[in-house]
Amino acid sequence: MKPSNAAATGPALRVLSRQDLSRLSYRLQDVLDAVQGAYRAFASGASANPPKLSVKPQDGRSIAYAMLGRDGERETVAVKTSYKFGHEGEKADERYYTTLLLHDDRQGAPIALMDGSLVGSLRTPAATALIARACARSDARTALVVGSGVQGQTALPFLVEAMPQLQRLIVHGHHGAGIDAVLTRMQQHHPDRQVEVSGKLQRSAEDADIIIGAAGPSSPESVQAGWLRPGSLAILVGYGIDKKALHDADYRVATSAEQMKVTGQDLALDGRLPDVDAELPCLLSSLQKGRRSESDRVFAYNSGMVLTDIALGRVLAEQAIAQGLGQEVALW
Structure with a gap:
């Protein structure tokens, strides 16, 4: 020094x-x-x-x-x-x-x-994990991460830290080195936990209670709205979840509704973004709810806040x- x-x-x-x-x-x-x-x-x-x-x-x-x-x-x-x-x-x-x-x-x-x-690499997956804890069904046990880049590699360790009741952890990606990094990160932080590598995105998404879209913009696959079962939670960090999932959701959450209007324009249909039902700061302060019912399909947009x-x-x-x-x- x-x-x-x-x-x-x-x-x-x-x-x-x-x-x-x-x-x-x-x-x-x-x-x-x-x-x-x-x-x-x-x-x-x-x-x-x-x-x-x-x-x-x-x-x-x-x-x-x-x-x-x-x-x-x-x-x-x-x-x-x-x-x-x-x-x-x-x-x-x-x-x-x-x-x-x-x-x-x-x-x-x-x-x-x-x-x-x-x-930046830590606060984003931490916010994702806090969204999941606030918005997932009380009996959520299966989580899927789509993407194996920087955010995909850190999503599962934070998610398990926030929700230790999760039992089945799945990652879906197309880069071998990224998948290896996901497995290594989990071993570093939660050596007692195993991660499945998904071969079929649709089947994994249909099984999942929590889906995190953390893929890059060039990702060849996206989770479709019709694959999300009642009660599921979809959290978009980057890419990997189709925009229709936002529009078809029963309940919508954002870290910041105003920021979503600026940075989430690629999610618009016919130039329109649907209204947000709750924001993460209010959820964490018990001022709003993470869902209306256990059957709601919830979509959350994690754009980060400085x-x-x-x-x-x-x-x-x-x-x-x-x-x-x-x-x-x-x-x-």
Whole structure:
């Protein structure tokens, strides 16, 4: 760690690289607690999550986002930036960078500038697991994850942490390395649990109480609305569940209804998105219900909210600083 000259020049900023954060160990339950706390603070009115800003050149070579927010539980203000470069369909040309700049709103001081990829990879499956716990039938025992990318690889460990009563776990994907990663992640976090590899998506979907669509945009298969049985819960994180499942659902949930109107336009039919019945912050604060009846087919849209990045980012940043990771830089 580089010594700080903060006493002479002002407050110092801890810079935490991806390599620094890779040295951290974390408990799934701690991640769930941080994300849940952020949503509850938002429902109470203590937090702020303004709409994101975005810029994109006419040729579509890149897209960038900036998200400002405040987590009222930890009294932390932060800005998250996300920048993706690469023409659509040209994977070899793709580059992605994301950062999180945290400030302590109790003492009025900077905390850290950190790579945001670890936070993003953890808060999304944590939110998915919290949705499942709030919206699934009380007797749900079978869960299916569609997709074996980054989100698909972490979905099942978080789901089991939140819902240990689940008995049958299934993954459906088309990349051998991704499937192997799913199995490895489960062994790391829940070594007593086995994961089935699905060969037929329709059969697996028809068996499932909970279906998580975490596939990428090029996924060749999607769960169809007609495959969802009464009482099932479909959670869309990326792709892998057909849009008609949203429109045919008996009950609809979103992390944020307003954000869904912006980022969920690919789910529209005839230019229309159906109304949302409940939002996750209110579900976790017992202000709304996850379903009306045990027979409802529920569709949930997990688009993420920056306030969860802030809450989890502060937890990880404090842990990294306590371990002496990163470098202190005096900017002021």
